[in-house]
Amino acid sequence: MIIDLPRFIAEERAHWTRLESILDKLESEPEHRLDLAGLKSFHLLYERTSADLAKVATFASEPELLRYLESLVARAYGEIHETRDKAHRLAPRNWLLRTLPQTFRRRVGAFWLAVAITLLGCGFGGIAIQFDSEAREVLMPFGHAQQDPRERVATEESADKDRLEGQKSQFSAWLMTHNIRVSVFTFGLGITFGLGTIIMLFFNGAVLGAVAVDYVLAGETQFLLGWLLPHGVVEIPAILIAGQAGLVLARALIGSARPVGVRERLREASADLVTLIAGVAILLVWAGIVEAFLSQYHEPFVPYWLKIAFGIVELCVLGGFLAFAGRAKAA
Amino acid sequence: MSVASSLQIKTPEGVVFSLILAGPVSRFLAWTIDLACVAAISSILGKLIMLLMLISPDLGGAVRMVLYFAVSIGYGMVLEWKWRGQTVGKKLLRLRVMDEHGLKLRVSQIVVRNLLRGVDALPLLYGVGGVACLLSRRAQRLGDFAANTVVVRTPKIAEPDLDQILGTTFNSLAEHPHLAARLRQRVSPREATAALQALLRRDQLEATARLALFHELAAHFRAAVAFPEEATEGITDEQYVRNVLDILFRRMQTVIATRLPPEPA
Secondary structure (H helix, E strand, O other), rough: OOOOOOHHHHHHHHHHHHHHHHHHHHOOOOOOOHHHHHHHHHHHHHHHHHHHHHOOOOOOOHHHHHHHHHHHHHHHHHOOOOOOOOOOOOOOOHHHHHHHHHHHHHHHHHHHHHHHHHHHHHHHHHHHHHHHHHHHHHHOOOHHHHHHHHHHHHHHHHOOOOOOOHHHHHHHHHHHHHHHHHHHHHHHHHHHHOHHHHHHHHHHHHHHHHHHHHHHHHHOOHHHHHHHHHHHHHHHHHHHHHHHHHHHHHHHHHHHOOOOHEEEEHHHHHHHHHHHHHHHHHHHHHHHHHHHHHOOOOOOOHHHHHHHHHHHHHHHHHHHHHHHOOOOOOO | OOOOEEEEEEEEOEEEEEEEOOOOOHHHHHHHHHHHHHHHHHHHHHHHHHHHHHHHHHHHHHHHHHHHHHHHHHHHHHHHHHOOOOOHHHOOOOOOEEEOOOOOOOOHHHHHHOOHHHOOOOOOHHHHHHHHHHHOOOOOHHHHHHHHHEEEEOOOOOOHHHHHHOOOOOOOOHHHHHHHHHHHOOOOOHHHHHHHHHHHHHHOOOOHHHHHHHHHHHHHHHOOOOOOOHOOOOOHHHHHHHHHHHHHHHHHHHHHHHOOOOOOO
């Protein structure tokens, strides 16, 4: 086949320009929907341009034209053959009140698995701290957790000045960013078929279990609850949700009974993963604020009953939100 | 170890795209540029926050910490979203993140591939990601695999200075437009490029080798399309090849340059 190229370009150029303008509109306005006539026209232009590309591809020396048509066809191909839900404009309220809790519930199996792994870790940590004197150094490598609980409580309750004075905001920011990093890493390790996520959850549980048993055995249960509950009831679920996301990623890699390829499973899971991790980040921002501004203050400055009550209220609100928010109302 | 070079996407309409996959070295270089950008942005923000620190050192320090975190984690996500798969480093090295099936790049894909950087960066300098990239058929690091994305190269096609190479002398072959059109149809891109390269490097060739090479090339093009004797009479093999390339490249470029709509941004 021989084409009179100048004539060919002159004849087809209007169609390419029209296709390009439709693509520009679709790409710049994700919520824009074409009507039936517009869709027909779009499809026709795509097919026509594809045919033009096939013709031009046989020529030796028009790389610019070829590249231009390839870019047009590639963009139109992405629009026409895209079968996933179309992207929407960001709607934070809808996302927070509906998408996040719905996604959590849709993937709740992975959450319970994360809870079970963490509880196993807790059991391990609790037993280890009781029977192995070296376990404290391994499981509680941070600051005051290495201290004897009774000594620490005595020190905290007799403190006459605010040891975080002038640093509370920075401490809060550090907690937020550090915990978000750890949570994202826990999620990311799901790519190791979940093994890395499981290790992170188990180790986190082991630390928690060791600290809890250490304080309970020392008779400082009230202090422990007052210290951990205000931020822990948000921070621990956040890490569990990060683990949930990691396990969802692992499940997409490992597969299920459905005859769907790994790439398709990953494609299906990706929006849920992002939703869960964004939820984790929000929870950890709150936990960081509470930990820096409330959890580190003890009696006589803040009564324990108040801190414990605050933690219980937070837990109820969070639990209720995740369990019930975004459910369709009964008719 | 795989040598990933290109990814072909065939549409149901039978049209094939060929995406050139980016290797770990160019990607690493792009990442170092991006790292410098993150450092520069953080430094500028740090200077601005100095004012806030005068009022409240605690609050200023906290804001600086949060902003640095936001920039380091959000830089790739925001730019790849706004610039359709590119960051500053990727733009400079002509790389682009794309959906591996040629579909639209989704925000969730961008977020997932960036969130998994922490794992790809292990144990140091993207060691895991680099190895994964080398082993993958599609040159994907783990984040790309999880997000179903690929990083492709979009090189600018170099346009040789054809006026200098081909000269501006009369081209007798162009007097026969129907045969010139047939020539353009019959000569493949690879053949045309090989002939152009031969012409570009003619001065580096030994005299006898040059004569033999252009004789062979001219014979090849003569076999492809037979021009009338009056069009080829008295011209050397090398001039014949020049005339062929003039038809294949320069005349088409002129036509395309004047008629092609502007390339999309």
